[in-house]
Amino acid sequence: MNIAITGAGGFLGQRLAAAHLSDPAVGRLVLADVVPAQPNGGDGRVRLLEGDLSDPSAAAAVAEGADVIFHLAAVVSGQAEADFDVGMKVNLDATRCLLEAARAGGRLPRFVFASSLAVFGPPLPATVTEGTAVNPQSSYGAQKAIGELLVADYSRKGFVDGRVVRLPTVCVRPGRPNAATSSFASSIIREPVRGEPALCPVGSELELWLSSPRTAVANLVRAALMPAAALGAQRILNLPGITVSVGEMIAALSRVAGPAAASRIVFSPDPVASRIVSSWPARFDVGRAISLGFSRDSTFDDLIREFLADEAAAAKVRQA
Protein backbone atom coordinates (compact mmCIF):
# COMPACT_ATOMS: atom_id res chain seq x y z
CA MET A 1 0.00 0.00 0.00
CA ASN A 2 1.52 3.31 -1.14
CA ILE A 3 0.59 6.35 0.91
CA ALA A 4 1.00 10.06 0.18
CA ILE A 5 0.52 12.80 2.75
CA THR A 6 0.34 16.50 1.87
CA GLY A 7 1.05 19.02 4.58
CA ALA A 8 3.34 16.30 5.92
CA GLY A 9 5.51 18.88 7.66
CA GLY A 10 2.62 19.98 9.82
CA PHE A 11 1.81 18.63 13.23
CA LEU A 12 -0.94 16.21 12.17
CA GLY A 13 0.98 15.28 9.03
CA GLN A 14 4.02 14.23 11.09
CA ARG A 15 1.86 12.18 13.44
CA LEU A 16 0.04 10.57 10.53
CA ALA A 17 3.37 9.72 8.88
CA ALA A 18 4.64 8.13 12.09
CA ALA A 19 1.45 6.07 12.36
CA HIS A 20 2.00 4.73 8.86
CA LEU A 21 5.67 3.99 9.37
CA SER A 22 4.72 1.65 12.20
CA ASP A 23 2.54 -0.32 9.76
CA PRO A 24 4.46 -2.99 7.81
CA ALA A 25 1.69 -3.07 5.19
CA VAL A 26 2.80 0.39 4.07
CA GLY A 27 5.10 0.37 1.04
CA ARG A 28 6.14 3.78 -0.18
CA LEU A 29 5.31 6.78 1.99
CA VAL A 30 5.43 10.10 0.14
CA LEU A 31 5.67 13.08 2.47
CA ALA A 32 4.94 16.32 0.66
CA ASP A 33 5.06 19.87 1.94
CA VAL A 34 6.07 23.35 0.84
CA VAL A 35 8.69 23.27 3.57
CA PRO A 36 11.30 20.51 3.77
CA ALA A 37 9.81 17.58 5.68
CA GLN A 38 11.23 16.25 8.93
CA PRO A 39 13.72 13.42 8.65
CA ASN A 40 12.05 10.13 9.43
CA GLY A 41 14.77 8.03 10.95
CA GLY A 42 16.09 6.90 7.60
CA ASP A 43 13.15 4.61 6.82
CA GLY A 44 13.77 3.48 3.26
CA ARG A 45 10.06 3.63 2.41
CA VAL A 46 9.93 7.41 2.83
CA ARG A 47 10.22 9.78 -0.10
CA LEU A 48 10.27 13.49 0.69
CA LEU A 49 8.74 15.92 -1.80
CA GLU A 50 9.03 19.68 -1.52
CA GLY A 51 6.75 21.74 -3.73
CA ASP A 52 3.69 23.84 -4.33
CA LEU A 53 0.71 21.57 -5.07
CA SER A 54 -0.96 24.20 -7.23
CA ASP A 55 1.86 23.33 -9.67
CA PRO A 56 0.57 20.34 -11.70
CA SER A 57 3.97 18.64 -11.77
CA ALA A 58 4.25 18.76 -7.98
CA ALA A 59 0.70 17.43 -7.64
CA ALA A 60 1.46 14.65 -10.13
CA ALA A 61 4.52 13.62 -8.13
CA VAL A 62 2.38 13.27 -5.01
CA ALA A 63 -0.38 11.30 -6.71
CA GLU A 64 1.86 9.01 -8.75
CA GLY A 65 1.36 5.42 -7.70
CA ALA A 66 -0.50 6.36 -4.51
CA ASP A 67 -3.20 4.03 -3.19
CA VAL A 68 -4.14 6.52 -0.48
CA ILE A 69 -3.67 10.30 -0.55
CA PHE A 70 -4.14 12.22 2.69
CA HIS A 71 -4.62 15.85 1.71
CA LEU A 72 -3.87 17.89 4.83
CA ALA A 73 -1.99 20.79 3.24
CA ALA A 74 -3.68 24.14 3.89
CA VAL A 75 -3.03 27.64 5.04
CA VAL A 76 -4.77 28.09 8.35
CA SER A 77 -7.83 30.22 9.02
CA GLY A 78 -6.10 33.36 10.26
CA GLN A 79 -3.73 33.45 7.31
CA ALA A 80 -6.45 32.67 4.73
CA GLU A 81 -8.49 35.53 6.20
CA ALA A 82 -5.57 37.95 6.14
CA ASP A 83 -4.40 36.99 2.64
CA PHE A 84 -7.39 35.95 0.55
CA ASP A 85 -5.38 35.16 -2.58
CA VAL A 86 -2.90 32.90 -0.82
CA GLY A 87 -5.80 31.05 0.79
CA MET A 88 -7.49 30.53 -2.58
CA LYS A 89 -4.28 29.29 -4.12
CA VAL A 90 -3.31 26.85 -1.39
CA ASN A 91 -6.69 25.77 -0.07
CA LEU A 92 -8.60 25.70 -3.36
CA ASP A 93 -6.28 25.59 -6.39
CA ALA A 94 -3.89 23.06 -4.86
CA THR A 95 -6.76 20.79 -3.83
CA ARG A 96 -8.19 20.89 -7.33
CA CYS A 97 -4.77 20.33 -8.85
CA LEU A 98 -4.16 17.31 -6.62
CA LEU A 99 -7.58 15.87 -7.50
CA GLU A 100 -6.75 16.32 -11.19
CA ALA A 101 -3.42 14.55 -10.69
CA ALA A 102 -5.17 11.70 -8.87
CA ARG A 103 -7.74 11.49 -11.68
CA ALA A 104 -5.03 11.49 -14.35
CA GLY A 105 -3.24 8.66 -12.57
CA GLY A 106 -6.27 6.47 -13.26
CA ARG A 107 -5.79 4.35 -10.11
CA LEU A 108 -8.90 5.58 -8.27
CA PRO A 109 -6.90 6.30 -5.12
CA ARG A 110 -8.56 6.78 -1.78
CA PHE A 111 -8.47 10.53 -1.24
CA VAL A 112 -8.86 11.61 2.38
CA PHE A 113 -9.59 15.33 2.57
CA ALA A 114 -9.16 17.01 5.93
CA SER A 115 -11.98 19.50 6.19
CA SER A 116 -13.07 21.45 9.22
CA LEU A 117 -15.98 22.51 11.38
CA ALA A 118 -15.17 25.99 10.04
CA VAL A 119 -17.42 25.24 7.06
CA PHE A 120 -20.37 25.92 9.37
CA GLY A 121 -21.76 29.21 10.51
CA PRO A 122 -24.88 30.75 11.99
CA PRO A 123 -27.80 30.28 12.03
CA LEU A 124 -27.06 26.82 13.41
CA PRO A 125 -29.41 24.17 14.72
CA ALA A 126 -28.94 23.00 18.33
CA THR A 127 -27.11 19.95 16.95
CA VAL A 128 -25.23 19.88 13.65
CA THR A 129 -25.54 16.83 11.38
CA GLU A 130 -24.37 16.03 7.86
CA GLY A 131 -27.77 17.41 6.79
CA THR A 132 -26.91 20.88 8.10
CA ALA A 133 -26.11 23.49 5.44
CA VAL A 134 -22.60 24.91 5.47
CA ASN A 135 -22.37 28.68 5.90
CA PRO A 136 -18.69 29.54 6.29
CA GLN A 137 -17.85 32.81 8.00
CA SER A 138 -14.19 32.72 7.04
CA SER A 139 -12.41 32.27 3.72
CA TYR A 140 -10.70 29.18 5.16
CA GLY A 141 -14.13 27.67 5.83
CA ALA A 142 -15.37 28.62 2.35
CA GLN A 143 -12.30 27.08 0.71
CA LYS A 144 -12.67 23.88 2.73
CA ALA A 145 -16.39 23.71 1.81
CA ILE A 146 -15.47 24.06 -1.87
CA GLY A 147 -12.84 21.34 -1.49
CA GLU A 148 -15.52 19.09 0.01
CA LEU A 149 -17.75 19.58 -3.04
CA LEU A 150 -14.84 18.89 -5.38
CA VAL A 151 -13.86 15.67 -3.61
CA ALA A 152 -17.49 14.53 -3.52
CA ASP A 153 -18.00 15.19 -7.24
CA TYR A 154 -14.68 13.67 -8.26
CA SER A 155 -15.78 10.62 -6.26
CA ARG A 156 -19.23 10.50 -7.84
CA LYS A 157 -17.59 10.66 -11.27
CA GLY A 158 -15.27 7.77 -10.37
CA PHE A 159 -12.07 9.87 -10.58
CA VAL A 160 -11.06 9.30 -6.94
CA ASP A 161 -12.47 7.38 -3.99
CA GLY A 162 -12.94 10.38 -1.73
CA ARG A 163 -13.53 10.60 1.98
CA VAL A 164 -14.12 14.03 3.49
CA VAL A 165 -13.70 14.32 7.24
CA ARG A 166 -14.54 17.50 9.09
CA LEU A 167 -12.08 17.70 11.94
CA PRO A 168 -12.97 19.31 15.24
CA THR A 169 -10.51 21.84 16.61
CA VAL A 170 -7.46 19.74 17.52
CA CYS A 171 -6.33 20.33 21.08
CA VAL A 172 -3.81 20.31 22.69
CA ARG A 173 -1.37 21.02 19.87
CA PRO A 174 2.33 21.03 20.78
CA GLY A 175 4.78 23.64 19.52
CA ARG A 176 4.04 27.35 19.38
CA PRO A 177 0.94 29.42 18.55
CA ASN A 178 0.15 29.61 14.82
CA ALA A 179 -2.08 31.77 12.61
CA ALA A 180 -5.11 29.52 13.05
CA THR A 181 -7.97 31.44 14.64
CA SER A 182 -8.40 28.41 16.90
CA SER A 183 -4.75 28.55 18.02
CA PHE A 184 -5.76 29.95 21.42
CA ALA A 185 -7.57 26.70 22.28
CA SER A 186 -4.21 24.97 22.56
CA SER A 187 -2.34 28.03 23.85
CA ILE A 188 -4.48 28.38 26.96
CA ILE A 189 -3.43 24.86 28.02
CA ARG A 190 0.06 24.52 26.55
CA GLU A 191 1.61 27.81 27.64
CA PRO A 192 0.34 27.71 31.26
CA VAL A 193 1.61 24.13 31.64
CA ARG A 194 5.02 25.40 30.56
CA GLY A 195 4.83 28.20 33.10
CA GLU A 196 4.08 30.86 30.49
CA PRO A 197 1.12 33.24 30.30
CA ALA A 198 -1.54 32.75 27.58
CA LEU A 199 -4.04 35.21 26.15
CA CYS A 200 -7.63 34.05 25.70
CA PRO A 201 -9.41 36.11 23.00
CA VAL A 202 -12.90 34.73 23.72
CA GLY A 203 -15.21 34.59 26.72
CA SER A 204 -15.27 31.68 29.16
CA GLU A 205 -18.82 30.71 28.15
CA LEU A 206 -17.84 29.99 24.53
CA GLU A 207 -18.15 26.29 23.70
CA LEU A 208 -15.68 24.49 21.43
CA TRP A 209 -15.78 21.14 19.61
CA LEU A 210 -12.46 19.45 20.28
CA SER A 211 -10.50 16.36 19.37
CA SER A 212 -7.21 15.15 20.80
CA PRO A 213 -4.36 14.82 18.30
CA ARG A 214 -4.33 11.05 18.85
CA THR A 215 -8.03 10.67 18.07
CA ALA A 216 -7.73 13.00 15.06
CA VAL A 217 -4.91 10.87 13.60
CA ALA A 218 -6.76 7.62 14.35
CA ASN A 219 -9.81 9.01 12.58
CA LEU A 220 -7.82 10.10 9.52
CA VAL A 221 -6.45 6.55 9.30
CA ARG A 222 -9.97 5.17 9.76
CA ALA A 223 -11.21 7.40 6.91
CA ALA A 224 -8.71 5.78 4.58
CA LEU A 225 -9.41 2.21 5.69
CA MET A 226 -13.21 2.39 5.57
CA PRO A 227 -14.77 0.63 2.58
CA ALA A 228 -16.29 3.07 0.07
CA ALA A 229 -19.58 1.16 0.20
CA ALA A 230 -20.03 2.18 3.85
CA LEU A 231 -20.10 5.83 2.80
CA GLY A 232 -22.43 5.46 -0.16
CA ALA A 233 -23.20 8.70 -1.96
CA GLN A 234 -22.50 10.76 1.18
CA ARG A 235 -18.78 11.32 1.15
CA ILE A 236 -18.74 13.94 3.91
CA LEU A 237 -18.52 13.05 7.59
CA ASN A 238 -18.49 15.16 10.74
CA LEU A 239 -15.82 13.58 12.96
CA PRO A 240 -16.52 12.99 16.66
CA GLY A 241 -15.39 15.56 19.18
CA ILE A 242 -16.22 16.63 22.69
CA THR A 243 -18.10 19.79 23.60
CA VAL A 244 -16.21 21.89 26.15
CA SER A 245 -16.57 25.52 27.17
CA VAL A 246 -13.51 27.68 27.68
CA GLY A 247 -14.46 27.87 31.35
CA GLU A 248 -14.56 24.07 31.57
CA MET A 249 -11.17 23.88 29.84
CA ILE A 250 -9.69 26.17 32.46
CA ALA A 251 -11.29 24.19 35.29
CA ALA A 252 -9.82 21.00 33.81
CA LEU A 253 -6.40 22.65 33.57
CA SER A 254 -6.67 23.57 37.22
CA ARG A 255 -7.56 19.97 38.14
CA VAL A 256 -4.87 18.32 36.03
CA ALA A 257 -1.99 20.83 36.18
CA GLY A 258 -2.89 22.85 39.25
CA PRO A 259 -4.48 26.23 39.95
CA ALA A 260 -1.20 28.05 39.36
CA ALA A 261 -1.24 26.95 35.73
CA ALA A 262 -4.86 28.05 35.31
CA SER A 263 -4.02 31.46 36.79
CA ARG A 264 -1.65 32.15 33.87
CA ILE A 265 -4.59 32.59 31.46
CA VAL A 266 -5.36 36.23 30.76
CA PHE A 267 -8.66 37.14 29.07
CA SER A 268 -7.99 39.62 26.29
CA PRO A 269 -11.09 39.91 24.08
CA ASP A 270 -10.42 40.00 20.32
CA PRO A 271 -13.58 40.87 18.34
CA VAL A 272 -12.31 39.44 15.01
CA ALA A 273 -11.24 36.10 16.46
CA SER A 274 -14.38 35.96 18.62
CA ARG A 275 -16.62 36.51 15.62
CA ILE A 276 -15.01 33.67 13.65
CA VAL A 277 -14.76 31.20 16.53
CA SER A 278 -18.31 31.95 17.67
CA SER A 279 -19.56 31.07 14.18
CA TRP A 280 -18.34 27.49 14.61
CA PRO A 281 -20.72 24.89 16.02
CA ALA A 282 -19.82 23.04 19.22
CA ARG A 283 -22.52 20.37 19.27
CA PHE A 284 -22.81 17.63 16.63
CA ASP A 285 -24.73 14.43 16.15
CA VAL A 286 -21.92 12.12 15.07
CA GLY A 287 -23.94 8.89 15.12
CA ARG A 288 -23.01 8.19 11.52
CA ALA A 289 -19.26 8.51 12.16
CA ILE A 290 -19.48 6.35 15.30
CA SER A 291 -21.40 3.66 13.43
CA LEU A 292 -18.65 3.74 10.77
CA GLY A 293 -16.00 2.99 13.39
CA PHE A 294 -14.56 6.44 14.11
CA SER A 295 -13.20 7.17 17.59
CA ARG A 296 -14.28 9.68 20.19
CA ASP A 297 -12.38 11.24 23.12
CA SER A 298 -13.70 10.93 26.64
CA THR A 299 -13.00 14.06 28.71
CA PHE A 300 -11.01 17.25 28.34
CA ASP A 301 -9.00 16.23 31.42
CA ASP A 302 -7.74 13.29 29.35
CA LEU A 303 -6.81 15.62 26.47
CA ILE A 304 -4.60 17.58 28.87
CA ARG A 305 -3.08 14.34 30.23
CA GLU A 306 -2.34 13.17 26.67
CA PHE A 307 -0.54 16.45 26.04
CA LEU A 308 1.48 16.20 29.26
CA ALA A 309 2.49 12.64 28.42
CA ASP A 310 3.50 13.66 24.88
CA GLU A 311 5.55 16.57 26.21
CA ALA A 312 7.30 14.32 28.71
CA ALA A 313 8.07 11.78 25.98
CA ALA A 314 9.41 14.50 23.68
CA ALA A 315 11.61 15.84 26.49
CA LYS A 316 13.04 12.33 27.02
CA VAL A 317 13.85 12.06 23.31
CA ARG A 318 15.64 15.43 23.43
CA GLN A 319 17.65 14.36 26.49
CA ALA A 320 18.62 11.03 24.92
Add this chain to the structure above:
Amino acid sequence: MNIAITGAGGFLGQRLAAAHLSDPAVGRLVLADVVPAQPNGGDGRVRLLEGDLSDPSAAAAVAEGADVIFHLAAVVSGQAEADFDVGMKVNLDATRCLLEAARAGGRLPRFVFASSLAVFGPPLPATVTEGTAVNPQSSYGAQKAIGELLVADYSRKGFVDGRVVRLPTVCVRPGRPNAATSSFASSIIREPVRGEPALCPVGSELELWLSSPRTAVANLVRAALMPAAALGAQRILNLPGITVSVGEMIAALSRVAGPAAASRIVFSPDPVASRIVSSWPARFDVGRAISLGFSRDSTFDDLIREFLADEAAAAKVRQA
Protein backbone atom coordinates in the same frame (compact mmCIF):
# COMPACT_ATOMS: atom_id res chain seq x y z
CA MET B 1 -27.52 52.23 -13.43
CA ASN B 2 -25.19 50.08 -15.56
CA ILE B 3 -26.19 46.44 -15.97
CA ALA B 4 -24.23 43.47 -17.29
CA ILE B 5 -25.76 40.11 -18.12
CA THR B 6 -23.72 36.98 -18.86
CA GLY B 7 -25.36 34.17 -20.77
CA ALA B 8 -27.30 37.00 -22.40
CA GLY B 9 -27.87 34.93 -25.52
CA GLY B 10 -29.80 32.34 -23.55
CA PHE B 11 -33.52 32.30 -23.05
CA LEU B 12 -33.60 33.85 -19.58
CA GLY B 13 -30.79 36.24 -20.51
CA GLN B 14 -32.77 37.62 -23.44
CA ARG B 15 -35.87 38.05 -21.29
CA LEU B 16 -33.85 39.72 -18.56
CA ALA B 17 -32.28 42.06 -21.10
CA ALA B 18 -35.71 43.00 -22.47
CA ALA B 19 -36.95 43.69 -18.94
CA HIS B 20 -34.06 46.10 -18.36
CA LEU B 21 -34.45 47.85 -21.70
CA SER B 22 -37.97 48.79 -20.70
CA ASP B 23 -36.54 50.54 -17.61
CA PRO B 24 -35.42 54.14 -18.27
CA ALA B 25 -33.24 54.04 -15.13
CA VAL B 26 -30.93 51.62 -16.93
CA GLY B 27 -27.89 53.29 -18.49
CA ARG B 28 -25.51 50.92 -20.20
CA LEU B 29 -26.62 47.32 -20.72
CA VAL B 30 -23.76 44.92 -21.43
CA LEU B 31 -24.94 41.65 -22.97
CA ALA B 32 -22.22 39.01 -22.88
CA ASP B 33 -22.21 35.49 -24.25
CA VAL B 34 -19.93 33.03 -25.99
CA VAL B 35 -22.29 33.21 -28.96
CA PRO B 36 -23.15 36.50 -30.65
CA ALA B 37 -26.05 38.10 -28.76
CA GLN B 38 -29.40 38.83 -30.33
CA PRO B 39 -29.88 42.28 -31.84
CA ASN B 40 -31.85 44.48 -29.47
CA GLY B 41 -33.74 46.82 -31.72
CA GLY B 42 -30.87 49.26 -31.98
CA ASP B 43 -31.15 50.53 -28.39
CA GLY B 44 -28.12 52.76 -27.95
CA ARG B 45 -27.62 51.64 -24.36
CA VAL B 46 -26.77 48.07 -25.41
CA ARG B 47 -23.19 46.88 -25.76
CA LEU B 48 -22.70 43.34 -27.07
CA LEU B 49 -19.70 41.35 -25.84
CA GLU B 50 -18.67 38.01 -27.25
CA GLY B 51 -16.13 36.04 -25.26
CA ASP B 52 -15.15 33.29 -22.89
CA LEU B 53 -15.49 34.54 -19.31
CA SER B 54 -12.73 32.25 -18.08
CA ASP B 55 -10.48 34.66 -19.99
CA PRO B 56 -9.69 37.49 -17.52
CA SER B 57 -9.87 40.19 -20.21
CA ALA B 58 -13.37 39.09 -21.23
CA ALA B 59 -14.44 39.00 -17.59
CA ALA B 60 -12.97 42.46 -17.03
CA ALA B 61 -14.91 43.84 -19.99
CA VAL B 62 -18.16 42.53 -18.48
CA ALA B 63 -17.47 43.85 -15.00
CA GLU B 64 -16.12 47.25 -16.05
CA GLY B 65 -18.36 50.00 -14.74
CA ALA B 66 -21.19 47.64 -13.87
CA ASP B 67 -23.46 48.44 -10.95
CA VAL B 68 -25.25 45.11 -11.31
CA ILE B 69 -23.90 41.90 -12.82
CA PHE B 70 -26.33 39.10 -13.57
CA HIS B 71 -24.25 35.95 -13.97
CA LEU B 72 -26.42 33.47 -15.87
CA ALA B 73 -23.77 31.95 -18.17
CA ALA B 74 -23.43 28.21 -17.67
CA VAL B 75 -23.28 24.94 -19.51
CA VAL B 76 -26.40 23.01 -18.65
CA SER B 77 -26.59 19.88 -16.53
CA GLY B 78 -26.53 17.29 -19.28
CA GLN B 79 -23.52 18.84 -20.96
CA ALA B 80 -21.62 19.37 -17.70
CA GLU B 81 -22.22 15.70 -16.88
CA ALA B 82 -21.09 14.52 -20.31
CA ASP B 83 -18.03 16.79 -20.45
CA PHE B 84 -16.69 17.32 -16.94
CA ASP B 85 -13.83 19.61 -17.99
CA VAL B 86 -16.03 21.96 -20.01
CA GLY B 87 -18.42 22.18 -17.05
CA MET B 88 -15.59 23.04 -14.66
CA LYS B 89 -14.26 25.69 -17.02
CA VAL B 90 -17.55 27.41 -17.77
CA ASN B 91 -19.46 26.86 -14.54
CA LEU B 92 -16.57 27.24 -12.09
CA ASP B 93 -13.56 28.98 -13.65
CA ALA B 94 -15.62 31.61 -15.46
CA THR B 95 -17.61 32.38 -12.31
CA ARG B 96 -14.44 32.84 -10.32
CA CYS B 97 -12.87 34.91 -13.06
CA LEU B 98 -15.89 37.19 -13.20
CA LEU B 99 -15.87 37.57 -9.41
CA GLU B 100 -12.19 38.52 -9.59
CA ALA B 101 -12.95 41.07 -12.31
CA ALA B 102 -15.76 42.52 -10.20
CA ARG B 103 -13.44 42.67 -7.19
CA ALA B 104 -10.68 44.33 -9.21
CA GLY B 105 -13.14 46.98 -10.41
CA GLY B 106 -13.52 48.14 -6.81
CA ARG B 107 -17.11 49.32 -7.26
CA LEU B 108 -18.70 46.61 -5.05
CA PRO B 109 -21.24 45.72 -7.77
CA ARG B 110 -24.37 43.78 -6.99
CA PHE B 111 -23.60 40.28 -8.24
CA VAL B 112 -26.68 38.15 -8.91
CA PHE B 113 -25.68 34.52 -9.32
CA ALA B 114 -28.24 32.18 -10.88
CA SER B 115 -27.90 28.93 -9.00
CA SER B 116 -30.19 25.95 -9.12
CA LEU B 117 -32.14 23.40 -7.11
CA ALA B 118 -29.63 20.93 -8.62
CA VAL B 119 -27.29 21.71 -5.71
CA PHE B 120 -29.51 19.46 -3.59
CA GLY B 121 -29.61 15.69 -3.45
CA PRO B 122 -30.78 12.86 -1.25
CA PRO B 123 -31.23 12.28 1.59
CA LEU B 124 -33.60 15.25 1.63
CA PRO B 125 -35.96 16.46 4.35
CA ALA B 126 -39.69 16.63 3.52
CA THR B 127 -39.25 20.36 2.96
CA VAL B 128 -36.00 22.01 1.88
CA THR B 129 -34.92 25.29 3.48
CA GLU B 130 -31.77 27.42 3.28
CA GLY B 131 -30.62 25.36 6.29
CA THR B 132 -30.61 22.14 4.24
CA ALA B 133 -27.18 20.85 3.25
CA VAL B 134 -26.40 20.74 -0.45
CA ASN B 135 -25.51 17.30 -1.85
CA PRO B 136 -25.26 17.65 -5.61
CA GLN B 137 -25.68 14.48 -7.68
CA SER B 138 -24.48 16.09 -10.90
CA SER B 139 -21.36 18.04 -11.79
CA TYR B 140 -23.58 20.96 -12.77
CA GLY B 141 -25.03 20.98 -9.26
CA ALA B 142 -21.57 20.71 -7.69
CA GLN B 143 -20.26 23.59 -9.81
CA LYS B 144 -23.26 25.76 -8.92
CA ALA B 145 -22.81 24.93 -5.22
CA ILE B 146 -19.15 25.97 -5.47
CA GLY B 147 -20.18 29.20 -7.21
CA GLU B 148 -22.58 29.88 -4.34
CA LEU B 149 -19.77 29.57 -1.81
CA LEU B 150 -17.52 31.84 -3.88
CA VAL B 151 -20.19 34.54 -4.22
CA ALA B 152 -20.97 34.32 -0.50
CA ASP B 153 -17.31 34.63 0.51
CA TYR B 154 -16.56 37.42 -1.98
CA SER B 155 -19.55 39.20 -0.45
CA ARG B 156 -18.43 38.59 3.12
CA LYS B 157 -15.03 40.00 2.21
CA GLY B 158 -16.61 43.10 0.69
CA PHE B 159 -15.40 42.37 -2.86
CA VAL B 160 -18.91 42.16 -4.36
CA ASP B 161 -22.46 42.57 -3.06
CA GLY B 162 -23.61 39.07 -3.94
CA ARG B 163 -27.09 37.61 -4.15
CA VAL B 164 -27.39 33.90 -4.89
CA VAL B 165 -30.78 32.72 -6.09
CA ARG B 166 -31.53 29.04 -6.58
CA LEU B 167 -33.90 28.87 -9.51
CA PRO B 168 -36.54 26.17 -9.77
CA THR B 169 -36.75 24.33 -13.09
CA VAL B 170 -38.03 26.98 -15.51
CA CYS B 171 -41.07 25.79 -17.42
CA VAL B 172 -42.36 26.22 -20.10
CA ARG B 173 -39.24 27.20 -22.06
CA PRO B 174 -39.76 28.16 -25.71
CA GLY B 175 -37.48 26.98 -28.50
CA ARG B 176 -36.15 23.46 -28.85
CA PRO B 177 -34.97 20.79 -26.38
CA ASN B 178 -31.49 21.42 -24.95
CA ALA B 179 -28.89 19.37 -23.06
CA ALA B 180 -30.34 20.25 -19.65
CA THR B 181 -31.46 17.13 -17.83
CA SER B 182 -34.64 19.05 -17.01
CA SER B 183 -35.28 19.82 -20.67
CA PHE B 184 -38.11 17.25 -20.79
CA ALA B 185 -40.18 19.32 -18.33
CA SER B 186 -40.71 21.91 -21.05
CA SER B 187 -40.71 19.42 -23.94
CA ILE B 188 -43.71 17.50 -22.63
CA ILE B 189 -45.78 20.71 -22.84
CA ARG B 190 -44.19 22.60 -25.71
CA GLU B 191 -43.98 19.85 -28.32
CA PRO B 192 -47.53 18.48 -27.83
CA VAL B 193 -48.98 22.01 -28.05
CA ARG B 194 -47.21 22.31 -31.43
CA GLY B 195 -48.66 19.01 -32.57
CA GLU B 196 -45.39 17.12 -32.09
CA PRO B 197 -44.69 14.05 -29.94
CA ALA B 198 -42.56 14.38 -26.79
CA LEU B 199 -40.62 11.76 -24.86
CA CYS B 200 -40.92 11.73 -21.09
CA PRO B 201 -37.86 10.06 -19.48
CA VAL B 202 -39.31 9.92 -15.93
CA GLY B 203 -42.39 8.41 -14.33
CA SER B 204 -45.67 10.29 -13.90
CA GLU B 205 -45.38 10.25 -10.10
CA LEU B 206 -42.13 12.29 -10.09
CA GLU B 207 -42.62 15.73 -8.58
CA LEU B 208 -40.87 18.83 -9.94
CA TRP B 209 -40.29 22.31 -8.52
CA LEU B 210 -41.19 24.75 -11.27
CA SER B 211 -41.17 28.46 -12.04
CA SER B 212 -42.61 30.23 -15.05
CA PRO B 213 -40.11 32.21 -17.15
CA ARG B 214 -41.91 35.44 -16.21
CA THR B 215 -41.62 34.76 -12.49
CA ALA B 216 -38.00 33.64 -12.85
CA VAL B 217 -37.09 36.91 -14.59
CA ALA B 218 -39.04 38.99 -12.07
CA ASN B 219 -37.20 37.24 -9.26
CA LEU B 220 -33.79 37.81 -10.83
CA VAL B 221 -34.65 41.51 -11.05
CA ARG B 222 -35.85 41.44 -7.45
CA ALA B 223 -32.57 39.83 -6.38
CA ALA B 224 -30.68 42.80 -7.80
CA LEU B 225 -32.98 45.44 -6.32
CA MET B 226 -33.16 44.04 -2.81
CA PRO B 227 -31.09 45.94 -0.25
CA ALA B 228 -28.06 43.99 0.97
CA ALA B 229 -29.12 44.56 4.57
CA ALA B 230 -32.25 42.46 3.98
CA LEU B 231 -30.04 39.45 3.20
CA GLY B 232 -27.62 39.88 6.07
CA ALA B 233 -24.92 37.21 6.22
CA GLN B 234 -27.09 34.70 4.36
CA ARG B 235 -26.54 35.45 0.71
CA ILE B 236 -28.25 32.32 -0.61
CA LEU B 237 -31.99 32.13 -1.29
CA ASN B 238 -34.24 29.34 -2.53
CA LEU B 239 -36.59 31.01 -5.01
CA PRO B 240 -40.32 30.26 -4.90
CA GLY B 241 -41.73 27.60 -7.20
CA ILE B 242 -44.73 25.34 -7.42
CA THR B 243 -44.71 21.60 -6.74
CA VAL B 244 -46.21 19.63 -9.61
CA SER B 245 -45.98 15.94 -10.51
CA VAL B 246 -45.46 14.90 -14.12
CA GLY B 247 -48.93 13.33 -14.00
CA GLU B 248 -50.41 16.66 -12.84
CA MET B 249 -48.53 18.47 -15.62
CA ILE B 250 -50.08 16.16 -18.19
CA ALA B 251 -53.56 16.58 -16.67
CA ALA B 252 -53.11 20.36 -16.84
CA LEU B 253 -52.00 20.10 -20.47
CA SER B 254 -55.15 18.13 -21.21
CA ARG B 255 -57.31 20.80 -19.51
CA VAL B 256 -55.62 23.80 -21.14
CA ALA B 257 -54.65 22.47 -24.61
CA GLY B 258 -56.96 19.48 -24.98
CA PRO B 259 -56.62 15.71 -24.57
CA ALA B 260 -55.15 15.33 -28.08
CA ALA B 261 -52.11 17.36 -26.99
CA ALA B 262 -51.69 15.26 -23.85
CA SER B 263 -51.85 12.06 -25.89
CA ARG B 264 -48.68 13.07 -27.74
CA ILE B 265 -46.53 12.38 -24.65
CA VAL B 266 -44.73 9.05 -24.81
CA PHE B 267 -43.15 7.62 -21.65
CA SER B 268 -39.65 6.43 -22.47
CA PRO B 269 -37.76 5.76 -19.21
CA ASP B 270 -34.15 7.00 -19.11
CA PRO B 271 -32.30 5.73 -16.01
CA VAL B 272 -29.55 8.38 -16.14
CA ALA B 273 -31.93 11.32 -16.47
CA SER B 274 -34.28 9.77 -13.90
CA ARG B 275 -31.49 9.38 -11.37
CA ILE B 276 -30.45 13.04 -11.69
CA VAL B 277 -33.95 14.52 -11.78
CA SER B 278 -35.11 12.33 -8.89
CA SER B 279 -32.25 13.70 -6.78
CA TRP B 280 -33.71 17.21 -6.97
CA PRO B 281 -36.12 18.33 -4.27
CA ALA B 282 -39.66 19.38 -5.20
CA ARG B 283 -40.84 20.86 -1.91
CA PHE B 284 -39.32 23.97 -0.35
CA ASP B 285 -40.12 26.34 2.48
CA VAL B 286 -39.63 29.68 0.72
CA GLY B 287 -40.93 31.87 3.52
CA ARG B 288 -37.71 33.87 3.55
CA ALA B 289 -37.86 34.64 -0.18
CA ILE B 290 -41.54 35.59 0.03
CA SER B 291 -40.88 37.91 2.97
CA LEU B 292 -38.10 39.52 0.89
CA GLY B 293 -40.56 40.34 -1.90
CA PHE B 294 -39.95 37.52 -4.36
CA SER B 295 -42.83 36.30 -6.54
CA ARG B 296 -44.52 32.93 -6.75
CA ASP B 297 -46.58 31.34 -9.54
CA SER B 298 -50.11 30.15 -8.90
CA THR B 299 -50.95 26.98 -10.85
CA PHE B 300 -49.35 24.89 -13.57
CA ASP B 301 -52.38 25.60 -15.76
CA ASP B 302 -51.31 29.24 -15.68
CA LEU B 303 -47.75 28.31 -16.68
CA ILE B 304 -49.13 26.59 -19.78
CA ARG B 305 -51.35 29.61 -20.53
CA GLU B 306 -48.34 31.94 -20.20
CA PHE B 307 -46.48 29.79 -22.71
CA LEU B 308 -49.41 29.76 -25.15
CA ALA B 309 -49.72 33.54 -24.92
CA ASP B 310 -45.97 33.99 -25.46
CA GLU B 311 -46.03 31.66 -28.48
CA ALA B 312 -48.98 33.56 -29.96
CA ALA B 313 -47.20 36.88 -29.43
CA ALA B 314 -44.00 35.54 -31.01
CA ALA B 315 -46.00 34.28 -34.02
CA LYS B 316 -47.52 37.75 -34.45
CA VAL B 317 -44.04 39.34 -34.41
CA ARG B 318 -42.88 36.88 -37.05
CA GLN B 319 -45.91 37.64 -39.25
CA ALA B 320 -45.48 41.40 -38.92
